[in-house]
Amino acid sequence: ETFEPGSIAKIMTAAAAIEEKKTTPDEVLKVPGSIEMAGVTVRDAWEHGVAPYTTTGVFGKSSNVGTLMLAERVGQEKMYEYFRKFGVGQAADVGMPHEAAGYMPELSQWSGGTFANLPIGQGMSMNLLQMASIYQAIANDGVRVQPRLIKSITNSDGEDVPQPVQSETRAVSAETAKTVRAMFQSVTQGDPNGVQNGTGAAAAVEGYQIAGKTGTAQQIDPDTGAYSNSNYWITFAGIAPADNPRFVVAIMLDNPQRGTEEGGGGGGSAAPTFHNIASWLMDHYNVPPSPKAPRLMLEAR
Numbered sequence: 001e002t003f004e005p006g007s008i009a010k011i012m013t014a015a016a017a018i019e020e021k022k023t024t025p026d027e028v029l030k031v032p033g034s035i036e037m038a039g040v041t042v043r044d045a046w047e048h049g050v051a052p053y054t055t056t057g058v059f060g061k062s063s064n065v066g067t068l069m070l071a072e073r074v075g076q077e078k079m080y081e082y083f084r085k086f087g088v089g090q091a092a093d094v095g096m097p098h099e100a101a102g103y104m105p106e107l108s109q110w111s112g113g114t115f116a117n118l119p120i121g122q123g124m125s126m127n128l129l130q131m132a133s134i135y136q137a138i139a140n141d142g143v144r145v146q147p148r149l150i151k152s153i154t155n156s157d158g159e160d161v162p163q164p165v166q167s168e169t170r171a172v173s174a175e176t177a178k179t180v181r182a183m184f185q186s187v188t189q190g191d192p193n194g195v196q197n198g199t200g201a202a203a204a205v206e207g208y209q210i211a212g213k214t215g216t217a218q219q220i221d222p223d224t225g226a227y228s229n230s231n232y233w234i235t236f237a238g239i240a241p242a243d244n245p246r247f248v249v250a251i252m253l254d255n256p257q258r259g260t261e262e263g264g265g266g267g268g269s270a271a272p273t274f275h276n277i278a279s280w281l282m283d284h285y286n287v288p289p290s291p292k293a294p295r296l297m298l299e300a301r
Contacts, residue, residue: 184212
């Protein structure tokens with residue numbers, strides 16, 4: 001089953017902007033509450049005036065406007081190339097029947113509003129394995145490895161025979177991947193005052209550095225063919241530990257009950273689910289604790 005990823009796809013925009021040297025993690029951007037691109041107005045999920053978000057904070061706060069400002073610096077052609085390198089619109093090809101490839105329009109088919117949607121995870125679709133593969137590339141120092149369902153086969157002599165890796169694609173440099181992992185720890189950063197708080201603080205695991213991203217995407221209303229204002233996909237994808245990656249965990253909740261007191265997005269439902277899974281993995285596999293994570297500035301003061 002495929003779905004629109006929403007804001008979890010912003011990690012590709014971040015990686016492209018860092019790789020192309022269009023920004024730095026600590027650059028302070030003057031981010032307005034809305035932006036117009038090709039006649040399409042895109043707003044952040046919360047009302048605000050011009051906000052001094054760092055590039056790290058754009059993603060930690062999940063600003064649509066800031067993300068599109070960075071995408072404009074990268075440009076349409078380059079963004080298209082990065083989406084392809086990360087495997088968007090391409091089947092994972094793991095040998096399972098009827099796998100959906102997902103969707104991303106060819107560059108020649110982009111209309112005026114396409115570039116206002118794709119960098120923030122709207123107007124494309126993917127399955128959960130493809131979503132995990134994007135984060136695997138960042139965890140694996142920029143190299144996207146074709147997923148496998150079977151790690152090894154035991155032959156008649158009782159020997160484990162590893163199954164070969166089918167293909168590898170370098171999406172970004174190792175340096176960029178490391179930088180992005182550090183930046184996306186802002187998503188799980190907590191702040192009692194709220195200013196430097198990420199959208200996925202509930203995903204944090206005590207003693208470990210966790211990088212990830214929350215996502216909320218509107219589903220299509222089958223009766224109208226337009227985006228629904230009541231049905232959503234809620235997502236979270238994360239890397240644990242971010243400083244020495246061992247696991248990628250990807251979660252999609254299909255139209256769950258959304259508590260308004262929690263904001264109803266990935267931070268209030270998928271992020272706690274990630275926390276539970278990642279906590280179990282760290283404990284079960286005896287993963288050594290991370291060094292204390294540095295405090296990240298999301299909003300300049």
